Amino acid sequence: MKNICCRLVCSASLLAFPVAASAADISVDSSTIFRIENRDVTGAKKQTLLPATQFLGLDVDKLADGNLSLHFYGWGRADLGDKSYNNDKVDGSFTYGYLQYRFKEANAAIRAGRFFVREGIINEQVDGVNARTELPMGFGLSAFGGATVHTKHLYAENSDGKGDYIYGGRANYRYKGMLELGASGLYEGKAPTLANYTNGNHRLLGGDIWFSPHKTIEAMGHTSYNPETKRVAEHTYLLNIKPVQHLVLSGEFNEHRERSYFYAWTMFSGAALDPAEKSRSVGGSASYEITRNFEVVADYKHYTREIGNADRYGADARIKFLDNSVRGGLSYHYLRAGKGFAIGTNPTASYHEVRGYAMHDSKNYFAAVDALGYFFRDKIYNEKSAWEAMLSLGYHITPALALSGDISYGRNPEFIEDTKGLLRLTYNMTFDGKGGKK
């Protein structure tokens, strides 16, 4: 017992004194973005939006004994013109900030602060502690606990509908890189009662699998169960088959029981949905790398919901030249969807989507053009299409520092015209570092 306490205290004090840095590696990422947008909305006065945003990331590696590191990321924005959002003229977010201690063995690590957890069915932003490790014989464990991160207030409420604390974890088993089984769960504190929304507690249990009996076949997915509604919330599975090199055939299956899956989606009062409603989507795609520089993908998906069913199919082509410095792509998709999915009283929601882009980057400058159009079977608010075209030009002042500008123009049913400009200054110390642009 004494031993355990001693170890705990030692590790705790380690976390508390990161300043005992030896040869720390510091890297900074910063993007400063000025946007200008002129909006002309039917029936509203013309608006000019001028938001200025600063993104900042800081990573300090090799602290203390070399295994401790510090990671931070956040942004702040000030509106210099009309409000760009529905609330304040200034806003910001502390995305994450945590200390991490990595052990030399078994991929064990402890994190403390604000961080993201992605394990099995869990995908959360938490203020707390997370620890994980692999164990002998292919087992592994991960656990987290702490306070939930509240990011906004709902309209006319003083809460975002989330409980105050959350904890959870995942246990897994791996067999020789051919099978992995996982069980995960999360439990959030009681969701507050709201005046205008019906929300439920965020609590889920799930199991996940990854199975690859041969290198040409790979199956994976997960199922989650909502103990609050006592029903399965989600099934989502993917099968990849690689019969020959460069060809990937893939099939997916998704099924959601709406009330159980959206139970904690406060904004849409998920807990008030009909427990019998189920939606399903089944799809397939084939991607083929004809040469190292030319890839084509064809895809199809069928959607089934209470309000009807729909199909989407299409294809993409991507091309690269000159050692990857010139890249381009073309794509076409068609959505066939009936009245149930349409806007207002339109008889169909079907539309064609067409996109093309090209870009070039070199040591000194980079440039890109991108055009995207949607062509509706039935006019939406009296418009036949929505489209946007964009041009971007940039210059590398130093390998780490770049200045770029984008300009775009579009017309669509919502904004008669929408003109946007953007100026961007990025400083990225890790651009050329280990592991590429991390």
Place this chain on the structure above:
Amino acid sequence: MKLLKTSLPVLALAGLFMILAACAQMKSISSLPDSHPEALTTGQQVNCSECHEDQQKGTMKAFAAFSHSATFVKNHRFYSASDDRLCSTCHKSSFCNDCHTNKVQMKPSTKYGYRPDREMPHRGNFITLHKIEGKLDPASCYRCHGRANNERCVACHN
């Protein structure tokens, strides 16, 4: 207090790890490197097999499974669910957070306007289209806009 209560099991587990870490069996389980030893180009489609022979070690999955084909990128959520450790050898958390799970300031396609080759969610003006897409597959929206990143939506959906 609640924070402490929920953190306790984690701390206890952390303590357990450290005891385990001390035992010899744990020492034989090797760790992934802190960051990928080789710098990779930013252009699309990292093909792991270009540099890695596919001999699979211990409980590690074959490298080729993680090659960033169009299919991988579209379905990366399945891979991240069990191999987040591997992802983080190449990706900082912010790389992922530019697209999801928090309060995102602008559409990723705006922040990275100079990267039309990347697989960004809903490019262009999406206000009109979302009224169709939102009815078609709300579960896909929930993944990003469900419990975070919905400040903008509240203006119309209340």
